[in-house]
Amino acid sequence: MDIGIEVHVQLNTKSKIFCSCSNAQTQVPNLNICPICAGYPGVLPVLNKQVVEFAVMAGLGTNCEISEVSEFDRKHYFYPDLPKNYQITQNDFPICRNGYVMIRLEDGSTKKIRINRIHIEEDAGKNTHSDYTGESFVDLNRTGTPLIEIVTETDIDNAEQARAYLKALRTIMQYLGVSTCNMEEGSFRADTNLSVRKKDSAELGTRCELKNINSFKFIGDAIEYEAERQILAVMNGEKIVQETRLWDSKNRVSVSMRKKEGMADYRFFTDPDLALVKVTPELLAHVQANFPEMPFPKFDRYKQQFNLSDYEAEIITSDLALTQYFDALMACHESKSATNWLLRDVLGALKEQKVTIEEFKVTPDKLAMLIKFVEDGVINNKVAKEVFDLIAKEGGNPAEIIESKGLKQIGSADELEAIVKEVFAQNPHLVEEYKAGKQNLFGFFVGACMKATHGNGDPKLLQALVKKYLS
Numbered sequence: 193m194d195i196g197i198e199v200h201v202q203l204n205t206k207s208k209i210f211c212s213c214s215n216a217q218t219q220v221p222n223l224n225i226c227p228i229c230a231g232y233p234g235v236l237p238v239l240n241k242q243v244v245e246f247a248v249m250a251g252l253g254t255n256c257e258i259s260e261v262s263e264f265d266r267k268h269y270f271y272p273d274l275p276k277n278y279q280i281t282q283n284d285f286p287i288c289r290n291g292y293v294m295i296r297l298e299d300g301s302t303k304k305i306r307i308n309r310i311h312i313e314e315d316a317g318k319n320t321h322s323d324y325t326g327e328s329f330v331d332l333n334r335t336g337t338p339l340i341e342i343v344t345e346t347d348i349d350n351a352e353q354a355r356a357y358l359k360a361l362r363t364i365m366q367y368l369g370v371s372t373c374n375m376e377e378g379s380f381r382a383d384t385n386l387s388v389r390k391k392d393s394a395e396l397g398t399r400c401e402l403k404n405i406n407s408f409k410f411i412g413d414a415i416e417y418e419a420e421r422q423i424l425a426v427m428n429g430e431k432i433v434q435e436t437r438l439w440d441s442k443n444r445v446s447v448s449m450r451k452k453e454g455m456a457d458y459r460f461f462t463d464p465d466l467a468l469v470k471v472t473p474e475l476l477a478h479v480q481a482n483f484p485e486m487p488f489p490k491f492d493r494y495k496q497q498f499n500l501s502d503y504e505a506e507i508i509t510s511d512l513a514l515t516q517y518f519d520a521l522m523a524c525h526e527s528k529s530a531t532n533w534l535l536r537d538v539l540g541a542l543k544e545q546k547v548t549i550e551e552f553k554v555t556p557d558k559l560a561m562l563i564k565f566v567e568d569g570v571i572n573n574k575v576a577k578e579v580f581d582l583i584a585k586e587g588g589n590p591a592e593i594i595e596s597k598g599l600k601q602i603g604s605a606d607e608l609e610a611i612v613k614e615v616f617a618q619n620p621h622l623v624e625e626y627k628a629g630k631q632n633l634f635g636f637f638v639g640a641c642m643k644a645t646h647g648n649g650d651p652k653l654l655q656a657l658v659k660k661y662l663s
């Protein structure tokens with residue numbers, strides 16, 4: 193199986209690519225438009241410098257060669273949401289070429305997925321069709337939104353690798369801060385080209401394109417289905433038709449959408465309204481100087497600096513917001529137990545509450561405070577978890593909650609000794625039985641003493657005291 197993936201990433205620049213209209217998302221149709229992005233004849237596009245910077249960042253983040261000179265072309269097609277009837281894109285001279293993205297597979301091995309090219313282009317608008325009135329509407333807010341299209345070689349062999357590649361690429365774009373990469377909003381859209389061939393055949397088979405699937409899981413499902421469909425067709429001697437197919441996630445089948453146009457149909461030619469794009473050494477130096485640490489180097493650093501396992505480092509580095517939380521937590525309280533709290537309790541709570549880590553009420557400083565209280569013997573682990581759950585739901589400060597609810601551990605030996613004495617005085621017959629050989633009563637005594645402290649006793653100290661009194 194040969195799989196190549198094209199990803200469109202919406203850049204989160206302030207203004208659009210060729211005009212000064214706002215690039216912010218809005219629900220009000222046709223709010224952020226002007227004669228340039230609405231495609232009036234006779235207007236002149238002016239390239240947004242930030243788009244070039246972001247594209248160069250994306251290129252460096254995917255180990256590409258950055259073209260000193262690239263140019264814009266017109267790609268012609270008719271669509272109601274593209275009034276000027278051509279899309280401005282880069283055809284023969286894209287801004288980046290020959291890169292690669294490293295992916296990590298489930299068995300821990302890594303693989304290099306080569307990037308053929310990255311080019312800059314503008315997005316089209318959106319059509320909506322009303323089932324009730326039979327009318328169609330055109331919303332041009334999205335026209336002129338800057339996109340980069342990232343195209344791989346056909347290095348991907350199966351659904352697992354496709355998912356790993358998309359996750360790795362999205363993480364890189366998030367780290368770079370060039371896009372929100374929100375798949376539901378369409379900021380990160382993947383088209384998957386898939387073909388099959390016999391093992392001994394060097395020639396690629398006819399490919400089908402799976403278009404705009406907005407979840408990693410669905411993309412994996414669609415690849416598995418499509419591979420099987422094509423293999424069956426080839427085995428039955430049928431010809432694969434080059435076409436675009438949609439994934440029906442409800443019925444779990446891919447369906448034909450349209451036959452693919454050949455390249456010639458687009459009638460590409462250089463856009464005469466736009467100058468060549470030059471990436472100067474100064475621009476390159478500026479981008480390099482502000483370049484953030486990428487996921488793979490961060491993975492290695494975390495493992496070494498914080499003694500994380502591959503598994504732990506992989507989870508944390510796969511999400512930028514999670515690395516920021518982790519960094520803040522380590523700055524407050526660097527310890528293995530803090531990492532464990534993050535991976536077990538914080539991630540668990542996020543899933544349960546369906547909130548993002550930025551919205552989470554137990555901030556890194558509050559979590560560090562809780563862990564410190566446990567280590568200092570102020571509260572035990574069980575109480576810490578209760579306070580954690582409470583803050584996660586209602587907010588609040590750990591120190592105040594512990595104080596106001598009287599959750600402090602009964603830590604002094606005197607207090608505990610009195611409790612132990614009391615428990616023993618109430619159960620003289622059990623003490624006799626223990627001394628007669630019923631060793632498993634030890635656990636009962638510890639439990640009874642803990643209960644008498646309402647769960648706030650220091651378990652280690654209690655055990656020591658029970659042992660002392662029974663001997």
Ligand SMILES: [Zn+2]
Nearest residue numbers: 211213226229
């Ligand atoms: Zn505009």
